[in-house]
Amino acid sequence: MDINYQEIRDSFVATSRDILQRSETLLLEMEKSVDANLITELLRGLHTIKGNAGIFELDAVIRICHALETRIEEIRDKGVVPSHDFIDLALTALDKLQSLIGGQQDPSAASKTDYEAVLERLSAPKAASRQATPAETAGTLNGLEWSKKKTSQVRLPDKYFELAKKTNRFLSFVALDLFDQGELTVRDLYEKLQVLHREKSLLAFGALPKDKGLTSDSAHFLPYYLILCTNTVVNERIAELKLRPLICHSFWQPGHTEKSPEAAVPVEPGTSPEGKLRETHLKVSVSLLNNLIEITGEIVLARNALVRKADTSSDQALSTMAKKLSYLVADLQDKVMRTRLQPLGILFQRFPRLVRETAVATGKKAELRVTGSEIELDKAIIDEIADPLVHIIRNAVDHGMESPEVRRRLGKAEAGTITLAAEMREGNIVITVADDGAGLDYERIRNTAVEKGLISRDAARSAGEQEISEYLFLSGFSTKAEVSTISGRGVGMDVVRSNVKSLGGSVEISGKTGEGTLVTLIIPQTLSILTCLIVECAGFRFVVPQQNIVEVVKIDHDKLKTIQSKKAYELRNRLLPLVETSVLIGLAGRSEASVFLVLKTEKYHFGLTVDSILDTEEVVVKSLPHFNDDNQLFAGAAIMGDAQIALILDAAGIGKQANLQLGDADRSVKQAKLLQVETTRHLLFAAAGKQIAFKIFSNPRIERISAAAVESVVGRKIVNFRGEIIPLLSLDFLIEQVYSADAELALIILQSDTGKYGILADEVTDVISDLPLPRRDESNAAEIEGITILGEATVVILNTPYLIERAARRNLPELAAGARL
Amino acid sequence: MSASGGEFLIWKSGGRSYGLEIGHCREVVRGLHVTPLPGSPHYVGGLVNLRGSVVVVFDLDVLLAYEKEKTVRENVSIIRIRTHGYPLAFIADHVVDVTHVPASQIETAPSNLSEAESAIIQAIAKTPDGLVLVPNIETITEKFLTNKRSSNA
Numbered sequence: 001m002d003i004n005y006q007e008i009r010d011s012f013v014a015t016s017r018d019i020l021q022r023s024e025t026l027l028l029e030m031e032k033s034v035d036a037n038l039i040t041e042l043l044r045g046l047h048t049i050k051g052n053a054g055i056f057e058l059d060a061v062i063r064i065c066h067a068l069e070t071r072i073e074e075i076r077d078k079g080v081v082p083s084h085d086f087i088d089l090a091l092t093a094l095d096k097l098q099s100l101i102g103g104q105q106d107p108s109a110a111s112k113t114d115y116e117a118v119l120e121r122l123s124a125p126k127a128a129s130r131q132a133t134p135a136e137t138a139g140t141l142n143g144l145e146w147s148k149k150k151t152s153q154v155r156l157p158d159k160y161f162e163l164a165k166k167t168n169r170f171l172s173f174v175a176l177d178l179f180d181q182g183e184l185t186v187r188d189l190y191e192k193l194q195v196l197h198r199e200k201s202l203l204a205f206g207a208l209p210k211d212k213g214l215t216s217d218s219a220h221f222l223p224y225y226l227i228l229c230t231n232t233v234v235n236e237r238i239a240e241l242k243l244r245p246l247i248c249h250s251f252w253q254p255g256h257t258e259k260s261p262e263a264a265v266p267v268e269p270g271t272s273p274e275g276k277l278r279e280t281h282l283k284v285s286v287s288l289l290n291n292l293i294e295i296t297g298e299i300v301l302a303r304n305a306l307v308r309k310a311d312t313s314s315d316q317a318l319s320t321m322a323k324k325l326s327y328l329v330a331d332l333q334d335k336v337m338r339t340r341l342q343p344l345g346i347l348f349q350r351f352p353r354l355v356r357e358t359a360v361a362t363g364k365k366a367e368l369r370v371t372g373s374e375i376e377l378d379k380a381i382i383d384e385i386a387d388p389l390v391h392i393i394r395n396a397v398d399h400g401m402e403s404p405e406v407r408r409r410l411g412k413a414e415a416g417t418i419t420l421a422a423e424m425r426e427g428n429i430v431i432t433v434a435d436d437g438a439g440l441d442y443e444r445i446r447n448t449a450v451e452k453g454l455i456s457r458d459a460a461r462s463a464g465e466q467e468i469s470e471y472l473f474l475s476g477f478s479t480k481a482e483v484s485t486i487s488g489r490g491v492g493m494d495v496v497r498s499n500v501k502s503l504g505g506s507v508e509i510s511g512k513t514g515e516g517t518l519v520t521l522i523i524p525q526t527l528s529i530l531t532c533l534i535v536e537c538a539g540f541r542f543v544v545p546q547q548n549i550v551e552v553v554k555i556d557h558d559k560l561k562t563i564q565s566k567k568a569y570e571l572r573n574r575l576l577p578l579v580e581t582s583v584l585i586g587l588a589g590r591s592e593a594s595v596f597l598v599l600k601t602e603k604y605h606f607g608l609t610v611d612s613i614l615d616t617e618e619v620v621v622k623s624l625p626h627f628n629d630d631n632q633l634f635a636g637a638a639i640m641g642d643a644q645i646a647l648i649l650d651a652a653g654i655g656k657q658a659n660l661q662l663g664d665a666d667r668s669v670k671q672a673k674l675l676q677v678e679t680t681r682h683l684l685f686a687a688a689g690k691q692i693a694f695k696i697f698s699n700p701r702i703e704r705i706s707a708a709a710v711e712s713v714v715g716r717k718i719v720n721f722r723g724e725i726i727p728l729l730s731l732d733f734l735i736e737q738v739y740s741a742d743a744e745l746a747l748i749i750l751q752s753d754t755g756k757y758g759i760l761a762d763e764v765t766d767v768i769s770d771l772p773l774p775r776r777d778e779s780n781a782a783e784i785e786g787i788t789i790l791g792e793a794t795v796v797i798l799n800t801p802y803l804i805e806r807a808a809r810r811n812l813p814e815l816a817a818g819a820r821l
Numbered sequence: 822m823s824a825s826g827g828e829f830l831i832w833k834s835g836g837r838s839y840g841l842e843i844g845h846c847r848e849v850v851r852g853l854h855v856t857p858l859p860g861s862p863h864y865v866g867g868l869v870n871l872r873g874s875v876v877v878v879f880d881l882d883v884l885l886a887y888e889k890e891k892t893v894r895e896n897v898s899i900i901r902i903r904t905h906g907y908p909l910a911f912i913a914d915h916v917v918d919v920t921h922v923p924a925s926q927i928e929t930a931p932s933n934l935s936e937a938e939s940a941i942i943q944a945i946a947k948t949p950d951g952l953v954l955v956p957n958i959e960t961i962t963e964k965f966l967t968n969k970r971s972s973n974a
Contacts, residue, residue: 298873540857585859625877625907625966627862634858637868637875645856645868645875 008157012052014283016101019045020094021349027094028352030075031087039076043069049097060115061100067122068093088360091353093118156227156251160203164229164251169201171227172234175247178222192241196228201237203227286379289339296336297620303329304617304641333618340380344422344431345373347382351393355418358397365404365415366397366435372422377429381523384503385431388496392433392519393418395493400437400517410514412436428505428601431521439511442468469509473497506603506652532619532638533597534646535610537581538589541646542610543619543638548651550598552613562770569596569607578607579658581649585633604655617641621648632657682771684795685748685761688735691790692761693771694798701749702764707739710760719747719758726758729803733783734796750800754808759798771795826923829946831953832900832913835882835891839911840922840946840953847901849916855897863890864965866912869899876901876908877966881956884965886937904962911956922946927955940964 026042029035050065068090075082082090096118156173164171178189196202204227223246230237234248303326310322348370359366401407401416408414419434446460449471455463473493493509500507503523511517532543533552559570560578567578576598582591593609619638624647632653637645682693683700709719710728717728726749731737737760739745748759774786774797785799829840830849855867855878864884869876878899882888891912899910926947930939943957 301873540859587859622875623907624858624868624875625861625865625909627865627965633860637856639870639873639875643870644854645870647856647858 009056011158011283012056013102016049016052017098019049020098020101024091024094024353025349027087027090028356030082031084033081036076039072043072043076046072049101053101058100061097063119064093064097064100064115064122067119071122089118089121093122160227160229161251163203167229170230170232170234171251172230173247173249173251174226174228174234174238174243174245175249176224176226176243176245178224192243193226195241196226201228201230203229284339293336293340296333299329300333300618301620301639301641305643308641330618340378341376342379342382343373344375344377344382344429347386347389348373348420348422350386351389351420354390354393355397358394359401362398362401363403364397364401366401367415367417368393369417369419370421371419372431375422375424375429377523381429381503384499385521385523388499388507388521389420389431389433391493391496392521393420396433396435396437396517396519400435400439402438429523431523433519433521434516436516439513439515439517440465440469440472440509441513443513445469445471465510469511472509473507530619530621530638530648531616532648533616534614534640535581535597536612536614537585537593537610538587538591540585540587540589541614541640541644542581543617543646543648544597544599544608545635545648545651546616548599548601550600552595552597553607554595555593555609571598571607576605576607577658578609579654580609582609584654584658599651599654601652601655603652606655606658608649608651608654619646619648681767681769682797683748683764684766684768684790685746685759685764687731687761688737690735691765691793691795692731692734692798693768693795694759694800695785696767697801700751703747703749705745705747706741707743707745708741710739710745717760719760721747721749721758724756726756727807728758728760729800729807731759731798733781750804752801752804752808754804757804757807771797826921826925826927828919829922829948829953829955830900830919831917831948831950832898832911832915833917834880834912834914835888837882837887838917838948838951838953839881839913840920840948840955841900841902841958842955843919845903845958847903849898849900849913850910851896851898853897853899855894857892857894862965866891866893866897869897869910871901871908871910874908876910878910878912879961879965880912881941881954884937884961885941885954886935902958904958904966906962907966909962909966917950920948922948922953 023042023045026038026045030038030042046065046069050062050069053061053065071086071090075086096115100115156171160171178186193202193205205225207222207224228234228237234250235245238245238248307322307326310319313319351370352368355366355368358364396418397416400418402410402412404414407416417436419432421434422429422431424430442465445468446455446463449455449468450457450460454471460468473496493507497507500521500523505521505523507522508520509517510520530543531546533546533549535542535544553569553571555569561568561570561575563575567580568575569578570576578596580591580593581587582589582593591611593611595613596607596609598607599605617640619640621636621638624634624637633647633650635648635650635653638648640646681696683696684691684693686692703721705719705721709721711718711720717730719726719728726747729750739760746761746764748761748764750757750759768790771790772788774788782802783799785797788795788797827842827844830843830846831838831840833839850869850871853869853871855869857867858865858877864880866878866880869878876899878897880888880891880893883890893912898913898916900913900916901908901910928945928947930942930944932939934942940960941956942954943960944955946953946955
């Protein structure tokens with residue numbers, strides 16, 4: 001029959017915290033507009049807390065709630081937007097409530113002065129019209145009124161409701177004055193209680209604590225309460241037993257939807273908000289959930305092992321059972337993982353107040369816009385990013401925003417806007433905090449960096465904005481001249497980064513001077529179970545998270561390219577940087593890559609070569625040990641179906657390690673394309689015993705002509721080719737092209753914007769797609785792009801665009817000269 | 822170590838004897854497969870799976886700079902240590918025994934040790950079978966394993 005006090009108390013604290021948080025949001029909205037619904041919800045919440053606090057005799061909480069309710073009712077009646085000061089006061093009151101309820105083990109012992117100051121402020125300005133607070137009216141209460149008042153504050157533990165609902169009985173709270181039971185002796189009373197107890201109607205009973213302020217004749221007032229769960233209406237049952245109740249208060253009746261206590265004792269309006277939630281939601285401790293997830297992880301592993309075994313077994317029945325189990329486990333896992341997900345809104349709802357307070361403290365005006373609150377994230381991750389976000393948002397107001405005067409002068413709206421947005425992108429959660437404030441002052445960051453000796457002045461001048469902004473993440477780096485209570489100490493962004501990094505995420509900061517700052521947090525939505533591809537490389541097994549894999553491609557060796565000693569692959573006309581797993585990780589074994597995975601992360605887009613693909617499997621992610629020099633190649637370790645460990649490759653880390661300094665994926669593709677154009681195919685030909693090549697830019701035509709077709713006109717050589725005059729590009733700077741009239745030559749015809757040009761060759765040797773990069777000396781003539789070695793021979797690479805341009809330039813004056821002739 | 826000395830677990834690795842008070846040792850496991858951890862420091866032998874938790878294995882011979890790097894993969898014995906941080910174990914060629922070593926036979930590490938040695942060796946125990954090196958678990962976990970969290974433990 002005993003009530004688990006601690007359990008009820010925990011649930012009370014948790015419920016109250018939720019309500020208080022919601023109240024905070026409501027108060028802030030009230031500041032903008034008074035909406036009756038807002039106020040009703042607010043009052044309801046406060047009333048619930050007040051009622052619950054009654055059970056625990058938290059006098060301070062009751063009084064603050066009451067005073068606050070009174071003030072808010074006043075606002076509702078007047079219908080005016082509450083003053084700034086009032087909102088401040090109300091927020092302080094909420095804080096006080098929070099600390100009274102959650103803070104101490106024994107809040108009833110909280111120092112009086114502590115909350116009385118708040119209470120005084122709450123009641124002070126409206127002393128004249130004030131409704132009586134309970135403390136004051138109590139003096140005139142008689143036993144009945146007192147009991148009514150008490151009862152109105154009572155909330156019964158959920159388990160009683162559940163019991164009543166399950167057995168379809170009436171749940172009620174009865175208060176009796178033991179001094180006023182007529183002829184009944186204590187012994188009779190005891191018998192009656194025994195009867196109730198035997199029929200399992202009596203759930204709990206005890207003395208109601210009396211408080212001061214009862215009328216003087218209440219010395220003979222001995223209030224007791226009974227919590228009954230009866231088959232009939234409680235009044236009847238009580239009458240049957242000849243008890244004289246002070247109050248019979250029905251909490252729940254069969255056949256009805258849940259009744260709120262106020263329905264029976266209409267003291268104050270409003271229904272309990274959790275009434276509706278009670279049936280659909282359950283509060284479960286996080287540690288229990290974590291246990292559950294861990295066990296589920298192990299079940300998944302055991303399932304994997306079993307399925308493997310069953311696959312190779314000839315027992316058909318076993319195989320079927322394993323399959324069935326496999327589906328069930330997959331379902332279980334999915335559901336269990338979802339229990340930990342929470343909407344980001346839980347975190348985001350704290351920020352309007354943060355912005356408001358920071359703005360007030362710094363004398364600025366700022367508004368917060370939030371999107372993406374509905375996105376769900378693992379609770380552990382939400383907890384971990386709370387502090388970084390607080391910091392970033394605070395920074396946005398304090399550092400980012402200009403003062404209202406400055407903003408007005410700049411032609412911006414007086415109140416700055418901070419946009420907090422969350423979205424899902426490629427298995428990551430991207431949270432951005434953007435403000436329309438002053439932006440990053442790159443000059444100042446440069447100067448500070450130089451002053452602190454982090455970078456030389458020259459280097460600072462040439463460093464890009466992206467590079468410069470990185471300094472903001474260094475510990476102790478602050479450009480703010482004076483230190484305030486809010487920010488400027490230079491501790492912060494480094495903590496932000498390390499926090500986010502520990503989650504495997506990243507932070508970046510960017511922004512245009514004068515236009516605002518943008519902080520981007522990229523956080524993997526990593527849950528502890530990942531669907532992965534198992535691959536093999538040089539005898540090692542690795543695990544690659546499915547979320548990063550775009551596709552798997554079989555290597556066609558013709559499409560492998562080498563660009564500046566870096567590997568790339570021509571995939572559907574785009575050049576994709578390739579990372580060789582065995583080289584990157586430094587595996588000693590022999591590796592023969594036959595396929596590659598196309599991996600995509602927020603920043604990188606590349607191919608990762610592996611020897612073979614083994615399987616897909618769900619793995620439980622286990623953390624890796626950290627050493628002083630952190631390697632970023634692995635995101636964790638996974639225990640495979642055969643109980644061995646395989647390492648999980650971290651796509652982002654590999655991209656970074658492989659030095660794909662290509663910024664984002666788009667740029668990498670663009671740059672790769674650029675390289676592709678520069679280095680693609682070369683046409684190799686022999687002329688006067690020399691190997692000569694040039695880069696192919698438009699498809700050249702190769703024709704065989706007789707040397708006799710080459711004519712010399714006004715000191716320039718042309719070819720009369722099928723009635724068309726094609727000027728020849730002179731290679732005089734390199735070789736002497738003298739041919740006997742009957743020699744057969746190759747004419748390479750190039751098409752350019754300015755017309756057709758020809759090159760005379762003894763023989764066209766080859767088209768090479770992978771010519772070693774030319775070496776270029778200062779001494780090289782402009783006509784030559786460079787010299788390279790192919791096999792044994794030295795190859796001269798012509799700068800054909802230059803040659804064509806020169807020929808085109810010479811055309812005009814020479815024609816003019818020709819005309820003179 | 823109490824005044825009367827203590828019970829020590831003695832094992833051999835690379836021809837040297839190591840010992841730890843049994844209070845520090847959690848278990849001895851034989852016949853494990855070690856998965857190398859590429860890119861980790863040389864003294865890290867790799868990872869092992871002990872009943873679903875991932876344990877990092879250190880090679881004391883390498884940590885003490887007696888040997889460069891060893892590759893051990895199959896059939897490895899380990900001594901798992903009680904730590905608060907990331908689960909840790911030492912590689913052992915074979916486990917000798919648990920012996921009582923009286924306090925009088927335990928000496929603080931001599932001052933002429935190399936830098937690598939003095940950071941790691943806490944004491945030297947004299948046993949009938951020879952000298953036993955007693956590693957300092959605290960410094961090893963502090964200096965060489967910087968995990969803050971112990972999500973695996």
